[in-house]
Amino acid sequence: MKNLLLIFSIFGFCFSAFAQNLEINYKVDYTEKYKDLSRIENHLARSYLRDEINAMPFVNLSLLIKEKASLFYAEKSINSDNKKMRGYSAALRHSGGRDVFYKDDSLKLVLDEFAGKKCIVLADKKKYNSWEITKEHKMILGYKCFKATMEYESYDKYMEPLWIPVEAWFTPEISVSTGPLDFDGLPGLILEVTKDNMITYFATKIESREDLTLEIPSGKNTITYQEKDSIVKKKLLEIKKRSEMYGTEF
Numbered sequence: 470m471k472n473l474l475l476i477f478s479i480f481g482f483c484f485s486a487f488a489q490n491l492e493i494n495y496k497v498d499y500t501e502k503y504k505d506l507s508r509i510e511n512h513l514a515r516s517y518l519r520d521e522i523n524a525m526p527f528v529n530l531s532l533l534i535k536e537k538a539s540l541f542y543a544e545k546s547i548n549s550d551n552k553k554m555r556g557y558s559a560a561l562r563h564s565g566g567r568d569v570f571y572k573d574d575s576l577k578l579v580l581d582e583f584a585g586k587k588c589i590v591l592a593d594k595k596k597y598n599s600w601e602i603t604k605e606h607k608m609i610l611g612y613k614c615f616k617a618t619m620e621y622e623s624y625d626k627y628m629e630p631l632w633i634p635v636e637a638w639f640t641p642e643i644s645v646s647t648g649p650l651d652f653d654g655l656p657g658l659i660l661e662v663t664k665d666n667m668i669t670y671f672a673t674k675i676e677s678r679e680d681l682t683l684e685i686p687s688g689k690n691t692i693t694y695q696e697k698d699s700i701v702k703k704k705l706l707e708i709k710k711r712s713e714m715y716g717t718e719f
Contacts, residue, residue: 520556597654
């Protein structure tokens with residue numbers, strides 16, 4: 470990992486914090502730039518996004534940590550009125566709240582609602598291995614956090630390579646390498662992270678949970694992230710061909 474030695478020089482000691490059992494609550498919100506509805510010309514699309522933005526504060530996310538294992542998911546104890554709220558379903562989907570993310574020393578997976586079915590996707594363990602850790606820091610919930618940035622490779626709807634920027638704030642005071650969604654790879658817990666300059670996850674509460682138990686998610690089928698990418702790209706190609714055939718927008 471790039472600049473890992475910088476962390477040791479900043480603190481002047483090795484990170485040897487004891488394993489902890491914790492529950493971290495997160496909220497999620499779009500960046501101000503993404504909330505700018507004036508960039509959207511289509512009235513209906515603008516209305517849908519407005520509803521989603523208004524519903525986003527009602528999405529509650531939790532990260533459970535037991536020693537070196539973690540589980541990230543959307544809280545299910547949601548007011549029934551929230552479920553009926555316009556835009557809530559889209560907000561939950563775009564925040565990753567429909568999926569469950571699990572990590573430990575040897576395993577990284579996502580319980581993914583894929584192609585209409587719940588299945589286990591074995592995630593890419595090396596996806597976040599190119600962090601640039603900086604000296605910039607700030608306090609979050611009483612913890613000193615350091616800024617780290619990176620880009621990871623993805624693809625757009627045309628299946629062209631696309632680099633996604635990530636900005637994370639992590640604390641080495643909690644030495645578990647995890648965070649919201651599948652984010653990891655830093656020498657400490659991620660308390661805030663912004664993905665693609667579009668959406669930010671931020672911790673709102675940290676509490677000790679000595680009674681904590683974690684269950685590894687299970688699904689009917691298990692596929693690798695490479696197999697999922699192949700299926701998605703195949704579907705995109707089918708949609709593109711239909712669009713070209715009927716002269717509709719892709």
